[in-house]
């Protein structure tokens with residue numbers, strides 16, 4: 088019965104829509120860009136105009152060659168540098184950076200989702216118009232994504248994973264409580280068929296991405312960051328099932344063997360990759376696997392972690408992998424692997440995502456390469472190259488502007504002055520750009 092009613096409504100809408108010309112109701116905006124970062128060509132263009140109709144970019148080119156419709160709203164960014172909205176491929180919006188370790192146990196899934204509403208706004212205002220949320224309890228990330236898509240709250244476009252899938256007692260389990268409490272995290276799976284069932288369960292409840300824990304981690308209790316957790320057999324089952332259901336797989340993996348097996352199993356990205364070795368670099372390059380290395384948050388963990396409730400063992404683990412990860416970032420990038428920008432926001436405060444650019448440049452990328460990692464590469468990793476990641480006609484009008492030159496000083500991206508998402512201004516021009 089219910090299905091029939093919905094079908095009737097959709098049919099009625101269809102009739103209505105067909106009587107209105109598609110563009111009649113769409114708001115047209117013309118944006119003048121003093122400088123525009125063309126991440127596809129890897130060039131900076133001067134004096135450009137971007138035309139936006141509704142949610143999408145309809146034209147982009149030199150100001151002299153674009154005719155601006157008379158009724159268009161004008162946005163003057165002629166004193167600024169305009170870039171595509173940025174993409175962070177590794178965030179936890181429902182994670183409060185002040186509540187780690189035992190402090191996290193008092194937070195309900197609903198409370199975490201409400202915190203996520205706050206974090207989504209901070210992330211959007213920082214210029215990140217798309218994120219991939221790799222792990223959340225209670226499907227809080229699914230709820231956030233859907234509320235943002237419905238226009239109920241402000242936030243970035245989201246890819247979401249639901250619960251991360253991993254072994255009993257591993258990084259994706261919760262090992263803080265003693266056996267008396269009989270607590271097991273919902274993403275725990277032992278064996279290929281349990282793992283396969285978990286993929287199906289995540290997909291059932293709204294995950295459009297699958298996150299797995301191939302190795303131990305820094306912030307989990309009782310495991311070693313470098314030690315492998317899921318077996319090759321388990322990861323093969325997960326990847327096969329996820330790909331069959333049209334979902335990409337992101338594998339948390341610090342240790343060399345876990346990285347090898349994750350890549351061989353066919354994951355789409357390796358997260359952290361702290362201890363990646365030459366063989367891992369070769370495998371990633373050959374299979375085209377993206378590597379997402381969160382090389383900013385080490386500073387935050389070591390400076391603020393104890394206060395935020397991180398366990399002493401976590402701080403010890405960070406001291407071991409932190410610098411190695413940065414050195415291996417340089418090695419992997421020089422080794423020709425594809426890299427996307429991902430920060431693990433939630434471990435550190437949301438909205439500080441762009442702080443990582445400085446380290447990506449310090450450890451071997453040019454500013455343009457770091458920007459590409461956070462735009463066009465991220466879009467490809469998320470399977471959204473047709474909709475985000477560059478200022479191209481046909482894509483969503485997701486744009487940011489900064490006052491200075493991010494190609495000269497990439498830290499300029501921590502001072503985003505203007506944000507547009509889907510043609511709507513979500514952060515109006517801040518005084519510094521209105522020169």
Ligand SMILES: [Zn+2]
Nearest residue numbers: 177179221431
């Ligand atoms: Zn993470």
